[in-house]
Amino acid sequence: MGAEESILHHTESRVDPARQRAVAEALRAFMPAHAVLYREEETRPFECDGLSAYRQRPMVVALPETEEQVVRVLRTCHSMGVPVVPRGAGTGLSGGALPLAEGVLLGMAKFNRILSVDAHARTARVQPGVRNAAISEAAAAHKLYYAPDPSSQIACSIGGNIAENSGGLHCLKYGLTVHNVLRVRGYTVEGDAVEFGSEALDAPGYDLLALSIGSEGMLAVTVEATVKLVPRPEVARVIMASFAQVETAGNAVADMIAAGIIPAGLEMMDRPATRAVEEFVHAGYDLDAAAILLCESDGTPEEVEEEIGRMKAVLSRSGATQLRVSESEAQRLKFWAGRKAAFPAVGRISPDYYCMDGTIPKKRLGEMLGFIAEMEKKYGLRCPNVFHAGDGNLHPLILYDANDPGQLHRTEEFAAEVLEKCVEVGGTITGEHGVGIEKINQMCVQFGAKEIEVFLALKRAFDPGGLLNPGKNIPTLHRCAEYGRMHVRGGKLPFADLPRF
Template sequence: MSLSNITRGLLIAQLKKVLSKESLLQEPETMRPYECDGLSAYRQLPGVVCLPETVEQVQAVMRICYALKVPIVPRGAGTGLSGGALPDSAGVLLVLTKLNHILEIDTQNFCARIEPGVRNLALSDVTRPLGLYYAPDPSSQMACTIGGNVAENSGGVHCLKYGLTVHNVLGLKIITVEGELLEIGGKTLDSSGYDLLALLCGSEGLLGVVVEVTVRLLPCPEYAQVLLAVFDDVAKAGSTVSHIIAAGIIPAGLEMMDKLVIQAVEDFTHAGFPKHAHAILLCEMDGAKTEVIEQISRVQDIMLQSGAFELRVAKDEAERALFWKSRKSAFTALGRLSPDYYCMDGTIPRRSLATVLTRIAALSEAFNLPVANVFHAGDGNLHPLILYDANREGDLKQTERLGSQILELCVSVGGTITGEHGVGIEKLGGMCMQFTSSELTQFLAVKTAFDEQGLLNPGKAIPTLHRCAEFGAMHVHQGQLTFPELERY
């Protein structure tokens, strides 16, 4: 469905009254850059694109849309990997990147008030000279915005110790679907009434549009050190992760890469990873220097006992940065190995790491599609990347079937279909797998409490029961996910 000419005309006429010419895009060629987010297999031109520069403009846009019953899809930098910011052809794409001011850095209260379009890394860049930083660090932190982080409840490599976005947000200002400004929380460590901050973090733009965020800033740790351990067997590396945690150590980050990833990354960054390794664990400790040194030594012992055949401690800050650069460039490096890849995001209990990795390897063989594994091992958040070629007949279909089976595997061992990338448009089928119809109905009721007419990011994150019924039927007959109303590229 797209906007009727009459509604579109009316909408644009009203939007013109509140937005500058540069903030309102309506021609296909100017809207083209916004037709997809990080999940580029799904594309759609929006009805119009709005790029408000002030909170008042956001509010005005929302009021206009509400009055005309026009759907709104909020968007940050568009780095999301689940299609959460896929435009609606009948709606407004509300891009918040021009709201990019750091409003206040409060060193006395360890927090910052920022607009949603501020980039994740830009915030820490500004606060680090003051001895403070913002902990959540998704791998897209160079580009992704805080508003998007709130919508997706983004994690990152350090969330094992420092938590996800939800653990680091103190306050929000949101614009409701009706255009009302609501202030929730502030600079306090808790807020009055229901925990709306928890509900809004990760709500994927379905409940309101974030226009200001108060985030917690942490004092920069005195010292950080990273340990690299090499294994000749993925299962050994997997059980090492459990052994470290069982020893009562919570590393700041604990990441794992398998053989395929190690090779790709080494070709890309030349960090000196042994290419014959079957698995590498990166384990970072931070805090007081004595504490870090003590923990590194304990972790070294555990790794050796668990079968690591080579251990390296980054010799200086530059090498530490290089180790992390390798981890963070894994997706890019893999992109060079294969024309296309499909990134999964299931989370599983750590105890199942070895089993699940072995079963993924078997599935990969059965489907004849390589799967590379790079993930946040410490919290069991897997990112299997299925390498495929979209131009090869049937490859994408096979990839989606394999992906669906991997997610089923995650759910079957007590995990979840998405650890940090969100449901978006991509994992609606998975939601039907993970939740009962009563649970989905409850989610929809929560949605209705905020947005009765379903105008905010419609068709994302929470599937309708009708959708699930459809999915279930297809699932049985064809064993695959398809979204017939979506064009594929």
């Protein structure tokens, strides 16, 4: 969302002052006063995460500094029946860390130490508040790095990455958070110590590590993680390929995979996106092209030389009108700078923008782009597109002006239609940003009632009282019934036994 955008969903529920005082006092019994905040001016900075359209001041903010304090916050809240919302760096894009009016916001920012880097085992033990990029910085001396690189990596924390199963520009080749975290240590909502995964390559029993990664902080609170480090490639080079049609660029992506090539990064931008970016960063993009592809190869110098040759051959055969290969690290970074600055660049050409995050099978790209173009006409709003083309993850950016209430509403409708189209073509409503509160209605389209019941039961398996980040990620069936747009399988209407409103 745009930084200066105004508030779409602002609820200011009234909190019972006696309850607020009681909770704050209970927490202050074992935490210093500066780590337990409840006055309006103190809690205001925590009212939203990266999805600033949704705001809610928490009843109390707890900022523990020790693990003992985390346990006691959890136990205290559990015994008082107070919901707890964990929060990392607050950069999340789906409102996963949106506070609750009656809840405690558990800020983990003070857990910001890298506990150890084991170069031999290629792992790092980190606290959840450590920034994503800081891990790679600490590992750089050993020529190692942490592979997942979400665009917000200079600010986002590993705890948040674990909660959201964050991706990045290189996950086609190097995987998502779930592929790069070996172990998570934390506490259940009751304050019981748990460890998922291990520093070996597997752990006994169910893969609760995989289940907890991407669970949006609803199953347990992370206090420590062991992440996998991988060797930094000796060389990386990127090809910038121009295409006269967006569809041709989409086909080139399929041709690349069919040729047996897995690029380290494979990104696509359409002309409205490259134009916005070029004015901002001067990356040298071809503004005549309907779309450009950025295609990266990394590895040993010999490997990259060989692969770049194969990539160029495929791109030419697939109809690229122009190919430029980075000749230096500086040029490579410049080519990428444009893509990485796509969101802020779009933020400059429009008062506000709304970022979507659907994923589709790559073969449906042309159809999807046609649909988005139709929606632009239908809602009278522009929508530049940037994609993680290699894995089909789309980030269409709807441009709007939040000061015009009509535009706000149209933007939300536009986004909902696009996400539902993603489901229709066999994809998903969220590839890497999470459901949070933002896409909770679309979950009713993505999944049927039975699956949603299983999700709710899984939540209860870890948190019987529903006190850990309740209301995020998984909608209630009533919510789905009210939303009205539902997943229909085999022509049968789900939630048939629920009352309608």
